[in-house]
Amino acid sequence: MNATPACAQAATQAEKDVLFRVVNRVAIVTLNRPAALNALSHAMVRELAVLLERVRTDDGIVALVLEGAGPKGFCAGGDVRAIYQLAREKAREGANGWQQFFIDEYRLDYALHTFAKPLVALLDGVTMGGGMGLGQAASLRVATSRTKIAMPETRIGLLPDVGATHFLAKMPVEMALYVGLTGAMLSGTDALHCGLADACVPGEWLDGYEAHLLAAQWSGDVHASLREVFVAPCHEANEGVLATLTPLVVRHFDRRLRVEQIVASLRADLEHDHSQAERAWLEATLEALTHYSPTMLEVTREALLRGRQMTLAECFRMELGVVGRAIEEGDFCEGVRAHLVDKDRKPRWAPATLVEVRTERVQHFLASPWRAEAHPLADLGE
Known part of the structure; x- marks a missing residue:
């Protein structure tokens, strides 16, 4: 059989949605759907799980780097339109049903969180939803000057998932509620401020990181050596916008307040004098909490x-x-239809307002549909 020419191999590799290579004993896994901001398909989730196991069992590999192709995004999340289409077709069960996508995605995220080797996530550009599920599992989360982080699920009638109820819990409760409820867009320095990144560097610094990786030595503390590769000497320590607005976040996102009461608090505060930045924050936050799915x-x-x-x-x-x-x-x-399919931006939520959301309905959503031993993720954490 004739060997495949090198150029043909390169072309085949470029067509793959997940790329894999090893540089100086460090595995580099690249999400390769730049036109879709590297959004995760079910096939990509499965491929990532296979590659993770390959890295775990290869003693020649000392660490793993996760990155996104192109300068615009690490990963914009799961392929929501594909999930929507499956839901419309009532395709919940089976290997290719929408439920299995979430099961496989959550298993992958859990495996990353509990991965024994140092894991670096380059949160460059858009990093949302499923991208956060991957990135927040890393032992070194590197944001950049181009980073745009968010968990915007409530906007489309979902909740921040992929482990967000765990990784947002590492933040002060008021900040966790603000980020999780509003889906606020955070910069790299904002992410650093609220604990969603370990470092923030200029975006262009990452463009040449492989040269630094090649020169690295792995004789001692691998995690410390990786930090030198990706962070030193150009760590950005400037205070982000979020830091200046933290007092407002703390004032309004009191854990004792239902969302309906947070809205009332924001409206009352808008009656007072504020700086331009504070007023803009109050209005944007109020806009989110009065337009996203009341139930969710x-x-x-x-x-x-x-x-x-x-x-x-x-x-x-x-x-x-x-x-x-x-x-x-x-x-x-309905949320996906309004924002991503028909794009009329007029979702018909049921119920339509926060005041109509009954406590029993909230508890129903949070009650597990499975008995403990029958849960699809029952073995997780054993």
Whole structure:
């Protein structure tokens, strides 16, 4: 059999949605759908799981780097349109059903969180939803001057999942509620401020990181050596916008307040004098909390508070149950239709307002559809 020419091999590799190579004993896994901001398909999730196991069992590999192709995004999240289409077709069960996508994604995220070798995530550009699920599992999370981080799920009738009820719990409760409920867009320095990044560097610094990787020595503390490769000497320590607005976040996102009460608090505060930046924040926050799915805002608030007392595995199990209810009997399909399919930006939420959301409905979403031993993620964390 004739060998495949090198140029043909390169072309085949370029067509793959996930690329893999090893540089100086460090595995580099690249999400390679730049036109879709590297959004995760089910096939990509499965491929990532295979590659992760390959890295785990290869004694010649000392660390793993996750990156996105192109300068615009690390990963914009899961392929929501594909999930929507499966939901419309009532294709929940089976290997290619929408439920299996979430099961496989959560298993991958859990494996990354518990990975024994140092893991670096380059959160360059857009990093949202499923991208955060991958990135927040890393032992070194590198944001950049181009980073745009968000968990915008409530906007489309879902909750911040992929472990968000766990990783947002590492933040002060008010900040966790603000980020999780509003889907606020955070810069690299904002992410550093609230604990969603370990470092922030100029975006162009990452363009040449492989040369630094080639020169690195792995004789001592591998994690410390990786930090030198990706962070020193150009760590950006400038204070982000979020740091200056933290007092407002703390004032309004009190854990004792239901979302309906947070809205009332924001409206009352707008009656007072504020700087331009403060007023803009109040208006944008109010806009989000009065236009996103009322049910999922209240469910998300409760899930974020519960997650603070749960293990990582318990959080994934809770999230899977909520996601299933949101897709089958909640606002997800309507949210995706309004914002991503028809794009009329006029979702018809049910119920339409926060005041109509009943406590019993919130508790229903958070009640597991499975008995403990029958949960699809029952073995997680064992």
